[in-house]
Amino acid sequence: MTAPLVEFESVVKRFGNFVAVEHLDLAIHKGEFVAIMGPSGCGKTTTLRMLAGLEQPSEGEIRLSGKRMNEVKPSERDTPLVWQTLALFPFLNVVKNVEFGLKMRGLDATARTAKAMEWLERLEIAEFSQRDISQLSGGQRQRVALARALVTEPEILLLDEPLSALDAHLVIRMQGVLTRLQRELGITFVYVTHSQSEAFAMADRVVIMSNGLVEQIGEPREIYREPVSRFVAEFVGRNNIVEGAVSHLSRGKVALTSDIGTLVASKPAKLQAAQGDRLSFVVSADVMSVSDAKPRSENVVQCELISEEFIGSVVTLFLEAGPGVELKAQIQQRDIEKIDTSPGAKLYLSWPSSNVHILPQPQKR
Amino acid sequence: MSDDTASALAKPATTATKREPWSAYALTWRVPLLIWQFLFFVVPLCFLIYLSFWLVKNYRMIPGFDVVNWVKMYSKGYFWDAYYLTFAMAALATVVTTIVAFPCAYALSFKVSETTRRWAVFFLIIPFFTSYLVRIYAWQVIIAENGVINGLLSYIGLGPFIMLNTKFGTLIGYMALCMPLVVILQTFSMANVDRNLIEAAHNLGCGRLRTVFTVIVPLAKVGLIIGAVFCFILSFGDFVSPYYLGGSRPPTLSILIIDTTKSGQQWPKSAVVAVTMIATLLVVAFAAVATAYRKPK
Numbered sequence: 001m002t003a004p005l006v007e008f009e010s011v012v013k014r015f016g017n018f019v020a021v022e023h024l025d026l027a028i029h030k031g032e033f034v035a036i037m038g039p040s041g042c043g044k045t046t047t048l049r050m051l052a053g054l055e056q057p058s059e060g061e062i063r064l065s066g067k068r069m070n071e072v073k074p075s076e077r078d079t080p081l082v083w084q085t086l087a088l089f090p091f092l093n094v095v096k097n098v099e100f101g102l103k104m105r106g107l108d109a110t111a112r113t114a115k116a117m118e119w120l121e122r123l124e125i126a127e128f129s130q131r132d133i134s135q136l137s138g139g140q141r142q143r144v145a146l147a148r149a150l151v152t153e154p155e156i157l158l159l160d161e162p163l164s165a166l167d168a169h170l171v172i173r174m175q176g177v178l179t180r181l182q183r184e185l186g187i188t189f190v191y192v193t194h195s196q197s198e199a200f201a202m203a204d205r206v207v208i209m210s211n212g213l214v215e216q217i218g219e220p221r222e223i224y225r226e227p228v229s230r231f232v233a234e235f236v237g238r239n240n241i242v243e244g245a246v247s248h249l250s251r252g253k254v255a256l257t258s259d260i261g262t263l264v265a266s267k268p269a270k271l272q273a274a275q276g277d278r279l280s281f282v283v284s285a286d287v288m289s290v291s292d293a294k295p296r297s298e299n300v301v302q303c304e305l306i307s308e309e310f311i312g313s314v315v316t317l318f319l320e321a322g323p324g325v326e327l328k329a330q331i332q333q334r335d336i337e338k339i340d341t342s343p344g345a346k347l348y349l350s351w352p353s354s355n356v357h358i359l360p361q362p363q364k365r
Numbered sequence: 366m367s368d369d370t371a372s373a374l375a376k377p378a379t380t381a382t383k384r385e386p387w388s389a390y391a392l393t394w395r396v397p398l399l400i401w402q403f404l405f406f407v408v409p410l411c412f413l414i415y416l417s418f419w420l421v422k423n424y425r426m427i428p429g430f431d432v433v434n435w436v437k438m439y440s441k442g443y444f445w446d447a448y449y450l451t452f453a454m455a456a457l458a459t460v461v462t463t464i465v466a467f468p469c470a471y472a473l474s475f476k477v478s479e480t481t482r483r484w485a486v487f488f489l490i491i492p493f494f495t496s497y498l499v500r501i502y503a504w505q506v507i508i509a510e511n512g513v514i515n516g517l518l519s520y521i522g523l524g525p526f527i528m529l530n531t532k533f534g535t536l537i538g539y540m541a542l543c544m545p546l547v548v549i550l551q552t553f554s555m556a557n558v559d560r561n562l563i564e565a566a567h568n569l570g571c572g573r574l575r576t577v578f579t580v581i582v583p584l585a586k587v588g589l590i591i592g593a594v595f596c597f598i599l600s601f602g603d604f605v606s607p608y609y610l611g612g613s614r615p616p617t618l619s620i621l622i623i624d625t626t627k628s629g630q631q632w633p634k635s636a637v638v639a640v641t642m643i644a645t646l647l648v649v650a651f652a653a654v655a656t657a658y659r660k661p662k
């Protein structure tokens with residue numbers, strides 16, 4: 001295993017009394033696509049800015065290719081950033097914007113124009129090279145920003161919510177552009193976002209942050225199916241979290257007494273719990289089955305339908321299983337016609353015990 | 366080609382807002398401006414131009430239409446000497462003021478807190494509380510041969526330097542007149558510069574000092590040029606500084622107007638000088654504003 005490209009070691013960042021990043025240990029390898037995700041104010045952008053040198057860590061060390069970067073000026077690093085606002089220079093046209101980084105490196109005019117045009121062609125915007133920035137659409141500006149950042153052929157590209165200002169259909173297309181670029185160039189992408197769909201669609205690994213701390217680092221599937229904390233389970237996806245006390249333990253199964261009845265889950269080998277311990281079960285909304293008649297299943301809960309939400313072919317049902325206990329179920333549009341969906345309808349939710357994820361008991365920090 | 370690029374091709378420019386220039390509402394807002402501009406700009410200017418064609422006989426003005434004043438004034442060497450002197454002094458004051466004001470405005474825009482900036486702008490307004498004439502008298506005391514500056518310099522064995530009644534004195538007066546305004550205009554234009562763009566420049570390998578000239582100056586261009594234009598206009602037309610600090614010799618155009626008027630009711634000839642000055646300022650101001658708003662090539 002080669003040394004990581006980027007290392008954060010016990011990094012702390014304070015702004016006055018506010019702790020933006022509390023304690024960060026993170027290693028990013030060459031060629032990886034890492035997404036840092038979390039709600040606003042969680043420290044994800046500060047982390048990215050520290051990597052670019054736009055903020056100085058208050059404690060700890062940041063290393064790039066094994067070299068300590070804390071004191072290196074932003075202009076002396078090769079860590080181009082794609083801004084949320086894109087930060088294109090309005091007084092320069094498209095090709096001059098892309099050339100900017102090369103000009104700062106002292107490349108002569110012909111060489112840098114040729115290089116900039118190469119990147120504009122690669123991003124399919126060469127025909128706009130002489131345009132003003134104000135004459136471009138959102139998607140085109142995005143491509144200019146990418147070309148400007150990549151023109152110096154860096155080892156790492158930092159992206160700060162670059163797609164947040166785009167229309168939904170453009171976001172999907174730009175995701176394709178970004179993943180393709182990353183594969184082709186083989187460089188490291190560090191992508192900050194609050195959007196789960198962006199992070200999960202593109203990243204090899206996802207870092208979930210909350211209040212300046214890393215909650216979980218893992219592959220998208222791992223984070224989605226096996227959240228390590230209640231925060232991650234709530235932040236990611238449409239998860240149902242049910243808390244209760246262990247009522248029965250047997251080989252392979254755990255039974256939990258909760259507000260909505262007794263629920264059963266497969267017992268992971270490493271789970272250490274005794275009767276009476278409080279545990280949280282996580283059931284993703286997309287593994288729920290919904291039916292009018294009571295089904296035969298290990299976990300069945302009778303609910304009342306409150307509302308439904310359509311997103312394309314998937315429908316999310318919001319149901320009340322008991323006083324104040326809301327459950328969510330995601331089902332295909334074509335399946336919904338089989339059941340009664342009038343508000344207040346009595347429906348049965350069921351799910352197999354093998355699809356229940358048990359949250360690890362909270363650790364003392 | 367992607368559809369977003371296609372739609373931009375079809376509609377390259379920004380969408381123009383639809384206006385109805387002759388609606389009653391729009392007119393109501395515009396009428397006061399039109400009346401004001403007509404009464405206090407167009408009418409006096411027309412009269413001034415008309416006046417430049419009048420004649421003076423036996424110290425009395427006779428309305429008429431004769432180009433004799435223009436011919437006489439434009440054929441005089443002293444008129445052109447005064448013109449070049451005024452233009453050169455105003456231009457020099459503009460360049461020096463802009464350069465001296467810039468570091469101050471830069472510091473106020475980027476290196477101090479919001480509160481400090483507000484106080485600084487307030488203190489920059491304070492000079493306007495005092496009459497310009499009074500401030501110029503104060504400068505007489507400061508730069509006189511036995512004044513404050515020469516007094517201080519004598520302690521270290523320098524001087525005395527003759528500053529009063531020289532072109533240097535005029536320059537000091539112009540700068541005292543314009544400096545606070547130029548600093549304020551520059552500060553406002555630079556404080557509005559998007560910090561992301563400055564960070565983006567650093568991020569792309571542009572050092573701090575280089576960023577000032579490659580990013581901040583182009584972004585603040587409009588404000589910087591407007592500041593310079595104000596400085597030029599104020600200096601070009603000022604008569605107090607060249608009179609009280611510059612010793613009025615050789616005369617600038619404004620002093621030429623005073624001299625001409627005093628010598629035998631030569632209002633029409635003064636009007637020739639005044640019209641020439643207004644024409645010059647219009648050309649300079651239009652050229653500067655056109656430069657300020659010119660699209661990047």
